[in-house]
Amino acid sequence: MGTPEFARPPLVCLCDSKHELLAVVTGRDKKAGRGQLLLPTPCREEAEKRGLPVLTPASLDAAELYDVLKALTPDLFIVAAFRILPEKLFSLPRLGSINIHASLLPRYRGAAPINWALINGETETGLTSFFLKKKVDCGDIILQERVPVSDDDDFDSLYEKLSRLAGPFLLRTLDVIEEGVCRPLIQTDAEATRAPKITPFDALIDFGFPAGKVRNFIRGLATKPGAYSYFRGRKVKIFACVVADGNFEKGLRPGTVLPAKKKLLIQCDDSAIEILRILPEGKKEMNGLSFLNGFKPKAGEVFGGFEKGMEKKQ
Numbered sequence: 001m002g003t004p005e006f007a008r009p010p011l012v013c014l015c016d017s018k019h020e021l022l023a024v025v026t027g028r029d030k031k032a033g034r035g036q037l038l039l040p041t042p043c044r045e046e047a048e049k050r051g052l053p054v055l056t057p058a059s060l061d062a063a064e065l066y067d068v069l070k071a072l073t074p075d076l077f078i079v080a081a082f083r084i085l086p087e088k089l090f091s092l093p094r095l096g097s098i099n100i101h102a103s104l105l106p107r108y109r110g111a112a113p114i115n116w117a118l119i120n121g122e123t124e125t126g127l128t129s130f131f132l133k134k135k136v137d138c139g140d141i142i143l144q145e146r147v148p149v150s151d152d153d154d155f156d157s158l159y160e161k162l163s164r165l166a167g168p169f170l171l172r173t174l175d176v177i178e179e180g181v182c183r184p185l186i187q188t189d190a191e192a193t194r195a196p197k198i199t200p201f202d203a204l205i206d207f208g209f210p211a212g213k214v215r216n217f218i219r220g221l222a223t224k225p226g227a228y229s230y231f232r233g234r235k236v237k238i239f240a241c242v243v244a245d246g247n248f249e250k251g252l253r254p255g256t257v258l259p260a261k262k263k264l265l266i267q268c269d270d271s272a273i274e275i276l277r278i279l280p281e282g283k284k285e286m287n288g289l290s291f292l293n294g295f296k297p298k299a300g301e302v303f304g305g306f307e308k309g310m311e312k313k314q
Contacts, residue, residue: 003027006163007080008042010100013167014078015050019174022072023053025065025082061086076177079132080166090132095177097132100170102162103195104128104144106187109137110195114158117195118220121212123149125158127166129173131184138192140184143173154240155222198225205229207254207304211243211268218273226279229255229303231295236303239277239285248272255304257297264288266303 003026014021024047029038047054057065077097090097103113105128117125126146130139176182205227218238221227226237248271258265264275275288
């Protein structure tokens with residue numbers, strides 16, 4: 001059971017293993033691109049390429065879904081980047097249901113563990129396999145694998161890294177279960193941290209934080225969904241930046257463009273960031289120098305504020 005690109009490598013590893021894969025449950029096709037064409041999920045695409053049965057239920061509570069899955073007499077359900085399963089469903093298989101989660105549980109329980117690990121400046125994250133329970137991401141831990149977070153990692157690179165590792169990690173988890181040597185560990189709630197879903201409002205950059213925190217925020221959102229601000233009333237997404245070198249004038253409004261040659265510098269609380277990759281609304285992604293040449297921002301102009309026309313709606 002999985003939907004996005006993150007779940008494809010585990011699916012591939014499972015298909016190429018000794019295990020018998022009975023079916024794939026995934027999300028429904030979604031419209032994408034300028035033509036708004038209906039596109040299959042990555043997991044559906046992979047499953048159909050391999051001739052596997054695919055289920056795309058509108059509701060996980062549907063009796064029809066339960067009946068179809070029960071008829072398959074599964075030993076185990078495997079969940080990776082999917083929806084929350086109702087208890088009736090995850091209790092159906094003979095051995096229960098397991099989930100592959102992109103953090104070292106109980107840290108970063110929730111829908112966006114990769115984003116929040118980067119936003120919080122973590123230097124290590126990992127993968128956890130656990131048995132599903134009614135309370136989300138709180139089941140007993142089967143295995144964990146620690147993965148270092150490099151300073152130049154962003155959401156895109158860390159997502160790809162953990163996704164690639166998730167396949168072999170899943171097979172090791174299945175070996176432990178199959179061999180009867182699984183000794184699940186109970187999670188400690190006192191050590192738990194949250195990783196809630198990122199909303200569009202959550203992705204708005206606050207330049208009032210120290211430059212290092214602003215950089216972590218931007219790398220934690222990378223291109224999906226992308227941290228954003230406003231410049232001259234138009235939305236701009238910032239995909240990459242570094243903490244700028246040098247001494248900066250204190251007391252300037254956060255978000256202020258600073259004077260610099262061939263660098264796009266933006267004032268933060270304690271210093272500044274240099275923009276490396278930026279996407280202005282209606283334009284193609286560009287580097288900081290291209291933004292300077294194209295938009296010619298003046299020292300003292302400010303990133304932030306509202307979308308054009310929004311002030312009148314307040």
